[in-house]
Amino acid sequence: MIEPLIYDLSSPGRLGVSLPETDVPPHALPEGLVREDLPLPEVAELDVVRHFVRLSQLNHAIDTGFYPLGSCTMKYNPKVNEDAARLTGFAFTHPLQEGSTVQGNLALMYSLQEWLKEIAGFAAVSLQPAAGAHGEVTGILIIRAYHRHRGDAKRTKILIPDSAHGTNPASTSMAGLQVVELPSDARGNIDLEALRRACDDTVAALMLTNPNTLGLFEEHVREVVDQIHACGGLVYGDGANMNALLGVVRPGDLGFDVLHFNLHKTFSTPHGGGGPGSGPVGVAAPLADFLPGPVVEAVEENGSEEAPLYRLVMPAQSIGRVKAFLGHFGMHVRAYTYMRMQGKSGLRAISDHAVLNANYLRARLRDTYHVPFDRICMHEFVAEGRWEQAPGVRALDVAKRLMDFGFHPPTNYFPLIVHEALMIEPTETESKETLDAFVQAMKTIAQEARDDPEILHNAPHTTPFGRLDEVRAAKELVLCCRPVEMEKAG
Amino acid sequence: MIEPLIYDLSSPGRLGVSLPETDVPPHALPEGLVREDLPLPEVAELDVVRHFVRLSQLNHAIDTGFYPLGSCTMKYNPKVNEDAARLTGFAFTHPLQEGSTVQGNLALMYSLQEWLKEIAGFAAVSLQPAAGAHGEVTGILIIRAYHRHRGDAKRTKILIPDSAHGTNPASTSMAGLQVVELPSDARGNIDLEALRRACDDTVAALMLTNPNTLGLFEEHVREVVDQIHACGGLVYGDGANMNALLGVVRPGDLGFDVLHFNLHKTFSTPHGGGGPGSGPVGVAAPLADFLPGPVVEAVEENGSEEAPLYRLVMPAQSIGRVKAFLGHFGMHVRAYTYMRMQGKSGLRAISDHAVLNANYLRARLRDTYHVPFDRICMHEFVAEGRWEQAPGVRALDVAKRLMDFGFHPPTNYFPLIVHEALMIEPTETESKETLDAFVQAMKTIAQEARDDPEILHNAPHTTPFGRLDEVRAAKELVLCCRPVEMEKAG
Amino acid sequence: MAYIPHTERDRQAMLAAVGVGSLDELYQAVPRDVRFPDLDLPEPLSEMEVMAEVQALAEANVDTRHYACFLGAGAYNHFIPSVVDHILRRNEFYTAYTPYQPEVSQGTLQSIFEYQSLICNLTGMDVSNASHYDGATALAEAVTLALAHHRGKRSTLLLSPAIHPHYRQVVRTYMQGMQVKIHGDESCCTGPDDLIRRLDDQTAMVAVQYPDFFGHVADFRALAAAVHAAGALLCVVVNPLALGLLKPPSAFDADVVVGEGQPLGIPLSFGGPYLGLFTTKNEYVRKMAGRLVGQTVDSRGQRGFVLTLTPREQHIRREKATSNICTNQGLMALASAVYLSVMGKQGLRKVAELCYHKAHYAAEAIRRVPGYGVWNEGEFFHEFVAKCPKPVAEINEILLEHEIIGGYDVGTDYPELKDHMLLAFTEMNSKEEIDDLVSALEEASHD
């Protein structure tokens, strides 16, 4: 049964919520500015609950099954984090309250800044960016501001490997800089020769994802960083893949100058069906003054017992605000709670088991699926969803068929440098039993691809919906529905 | 896919929760008393979450669809009630705390007692009973104690109409009294002649459900009550059907002496897949001293500003405790919240619309389904799931087939005095649209019963499970599973 | 009208379909003189107003999230993993009814089956019902089971005085209409030997508590042998959390094991809803109260679950049913199933040990405070009775000033034990809290 749209459930005069009457004398409404109609649905609370509960059941989610979506770090989201973020003292504080009234919030943000600094080896962190891509544009703007502050305005290029996530070039453009693409070599590393050629005094920075989107640790990371630094550029780290590096290596120690974190990946804040995330940016000391703000600082003792211990400040050369208020505090609470439970030993264990799980899947699947860059990987790896013996079958077919086994498909068609890519990231929270069941399904599908490709082409079979017609969606472009009255009127 | 049992997910050494180490010196464990094995599962938090989330999706529930289960008052459970019950100050108070430290709780319970008294027309209420049946045995014990207190020990019979819920006779037996069954007349009322014959000085009470389980208001309620009172008996009201009477009539005004409420029906505390409920008992003045306790009383002003305003007391002639502590306080909070939002006008509207909905369904279905006692009903009515033209079809088949349309079936085979009973209680929270869709489904099924009875016999078709083999369950009696190790050992 | 979806148009159309002109006309059968009473109730509040009101009520209490709590006596302040409530909040669980229609209730049914299994494995018993109201009513119904087992031929019940006083009161409430003689608990401090002495051919059941009300734990093997030799049944009231550490009552050959499941992931909630555990041996299953879920298969050959042995129950057997119970504690049973699953073998053991160690640390410390003493002799689990230098109520008042919820006044129920306080310790009590308690007790003795 198809779930109707919320507007289809509407009936004129139906109420969804009880509200108080005004307890003050009403004031005349502003003339000429009052709207005549308000085309919202009219439904009862029960309608709303049933509607969204039923809709929810149509989703695959971490809490219903394995979700090995490469580059997305779909790890389990501990329930205690949700409770923490909903505590009254957190959820009902206003971002513009006086510092003295929000010391708990500021203390939490301060600790989170400190921990992120320590984990990644940086001198300063701003929690303001809203997501990974937001962290990227922030980071690029910091790099730009830094060079200009040095009086060096000619650095307008950002070098980006061809395996990079689409946000890297897009963020670069948004910051007003130019993208220069770098090829990868046969082992999945940056092509050092090409890098050398690209390095000159117009290079503002290299954007490096390490481990890269193939799940591989850059084998020449030291040479790469040195090369960039030698030509006066900086190294930006896309921290989306930090789940492989906790307690393993600090990007700052490798010479990275800027890095964004994805709290919604590495630090397990839930993805929410697309967001919200949180993309703090960490920087080396020379860049600290350029961070967006406000950031939290600990107040020096000033003798007074009553003084607030933490306060918000704007870094001296700040690129400015990148968001109206203080960042996604609700996500900060979740990440704080998570990190506090892990501690030092727990963080290292996260990466160890994320990397172990990915390598285990790689080892068990490499005979069935071609793994183009087949070496010890980090937290994920990329296989190909194609076989010579099954000419009509594509990665998409494998993906859709996996749904019939109760699994969410891996990321498809990314990174772009692998044909028919299936990018598999199991995360550390999945058990060997789950991975074994996934391997079993993948092997069955590989066999079906040869024996009975139609079963793949027509997949999924057991999900509530079959394949959706994306071409039609783009052609007809129905992006919004209007209430029945309006449709009649209009 | 069948969801495995939690024990099937177990793996030796796996942990589900992090716990602190002891911060005090450990003490030697008690010799000879420490168990050797603890056969519990070993699973991760993620396993637990996935397991129970998946299981939950196999349920029909109010929040997924219409649930017209007669006698159960499956109305919508407002979400705000859930929030209220989880407030820290409620959820984390101990039942044996000093009265001065739980004045909020006591105030809430006191108001709830007062409101229940007012709604049903009684002199006193105890909130202690855990559910309807628990209220029943409590009420019968009160009646027994009352008679004995008067020195009248020969009253050992309880008259119970044949339409009564099974808990009525069962509660009577548990209280050590004898059940005398009364027949119903052709209009669904108590057979007055039979009543008259049964009334003598051995009658402790009549248990009356009004409206009765046919959904009909007892047309001779005054005569019935007078008759019982005339012979020295009391009238016990089964308040399971109070949803029809809010602001309509107070059982106390009709002469009822005792009544239990089902907060989990009338006052919308959720059913929880079987419980918990809450079954407060209200009584007329002469019985007030016999209530189980403690109950909450308001303390007379004693001049001190600091004095607690409410306290717990044991009624003077109390039958004793019926539960270890104070009743289902969590349910009291929900019912309080619900009633506070309704107020006087809201309560009346509940009954009005519950009765309207039932009569609407009755009016729309009476041509298709035989309604044996076809007159204006209260909050529910009973139809028959059988037709001469469809000899093999039973109420059970109709019930199972309804699932294919996304509806929970009505109550089957109760009350016992109707053949192939389908007991339908829509509640006030369902919209006309939902009722119309239900009517449509019921009519389709009635047609199928004649045209294609197999489709009914084999129903349900679209649910995750087909009909379950109840005979096999009772024969093989697998009531528990053991962990794999134990199975091997034993 | 909150939660009522009817528009005026709906109402009119529906009244017309029914054939009446107004809502009032639906109530012709109701005696006119008492129809539509004018109820004296407060005006309705909107959702935001009611939330403000209940928040104010809740905050008028002292709670265990803000005060250190050493009060136990049958209800305990344990850690509840977050995941428990997250599962209870699943709409499909908490807004479902009793699983009468198994095809659309497998979520509830399988959960209960798992609950039954977990409780059986924890207690060592053969069969668990799907829950009872609470520990006290479960004990009362265990008595009913014993009486039924003896078919009216035995009617004496021996209760240990160390069973929770409320539980013994509830048993007496339940039994007041029966011809049952209840004794054994006249004095606070008699032990199993006294119960053994009282056994005779009228004894239907002997009931003891483990750990007992005072916290003691003892081996009941000798008692069980004597009870069985006398042809009676042995019922053990347990704290299931203690079974994370202690031998299960099956080791004593208990016939019925009941108890309060609240420690297994259920909030204190001022006394309820809690969870009555009710387990027994296979041979008594047909005498058992309450629902049972059994495994079977569906028409498609899938393993599934149904309510079974329903002929014991009130809706089939009416006055001959084993019990009147209908609505039980379903969601609380689910809570404990989730709790036991997530704690698991190692977690439950660890929690039980933490409780044990903290209580013993506290006992050592309190023993050393002048004026106080530890009344208990022999082994105890996580509760013990402290002898106090003055009335418990006075001490507790001083503890409250230190943001401490003190122990239970044992003198309330056992006059012999005036000025004795029952103190409970759980994993929630840090060493610091215990040290604070000890110094506050010391202070209280001076005042």
Added chain:
Amino acid sequence: MAYIPHTERDRQAMLAAVGVGSLDELYQAVPRDVRFPDLDLPEPLSEMEVMAEVQALAEANVDTRHYACFLGAGAYNHFIPSVVDHILRRNEFYTAYTPYQPEVSQGTLQSIFEYQSLICNLTGMDVSNASHYDGATALAEAVTLALAHHRGKRSTLLLSPAIHPHYRQVVRTYMQGMQVKIHGDESCCTGPDDLIRRLDDQTAMVAVQYPDFFGHVADFRALAAAVHAAGALLCVVVNPLALGLLKPPSAFDADVVVGEGQPLGIPLSFGGPYLGLFTTKNEYVRKMAGRLVGQTVDSRGQRGFVLTLTPREQHIRREKATSNICTNQGLMALASAVYLSVMGKQGLRKVAELCYHKAHYAAEAIRRVPGYGVWNEGEFFHEFVAKCPKPVAEINEILLEHEIIGGYDVGTDYPELKDHMLLAFTEMNSKEEIDDLVSALEEASHD
């Protein structure tokens, strides 16, 4: 190791399958000298310990559930119906990723489609994206849309000074690498006429706020006509809650409407996560930032939804994308969809009216307090600026003593408006609270 399910046996078997002897061996590619740093981080805490710690942090704050709140300035303390969070807690919603695989993501997709529809109907615009980070970044990306629309031929942006100061700062942050001239907001108190005067053939976009930062509401038809006549686009920053009462910006022929969705059912949460609204006319849809959900059918003929027009986005178009946005505010969009559904036509209007009446009641009262005044002229919605007799910080300190969170110090951003306080009123402020505010303000003027 919380949340890691591997047993020692699992680990060994898996290492063997991989062909390495230890976990450490997996990191050969990491330079040895910096491998396995010794991090200076706190020791792990158990779940119960961490909950105690975060509770203590949370309670170290003053919150709007315990203090009366008159602080707004872009984030508002509104009533959130309980049902909103109950839906957000659905595991299937909050633990899903972006709906890249529509066959197993229809729950998210249909919800977003409904969100888009609700926002379109509320603003009167043709098309809404699936959300942006917040109101400020949505405005910044609206500028990008305008620049793209003019294909680099126009590069001036006119900002009303009555746009939230943070928003204007964010626009400047975003545009610092572009050749864009931003002006119009040099002084606090210039109106639309000043913007009209500044229009020229370089103007790509004019942006105004409605209600504006000071609470004012005004008709922008004349401005829109002038802007369009100059060939530029008009962007209106809205408070969507105000649109429950006020004419939608489509009535002024706005080209892009952005705003902060927080008032629609999202908790204050110290500033985030909130919800960036981003809507426009059909003609600009291909220039729009962010995800879009469109209706289609599946292989079985069922109506369904997919992400569409993806060639605008970074994962397809990379450096040529309309924006870099990837992760958005999905769950917050769901919150506002649930909020708008349950409030509905009548509820949203009522809330907007309550805000309006309360603010006007307060304005009347504050006007009468000696030393204070109402700075606003003309119509305002639920916020206004009070002239104060002393520095705002000093007044707020006194208000705090009365358990009142006072207003925003407008002088922070507008030096001309030193000693001016922006006060916000919502349905959450009872008359009693407002009266208390008024007398506390009076008291503050004396001290």
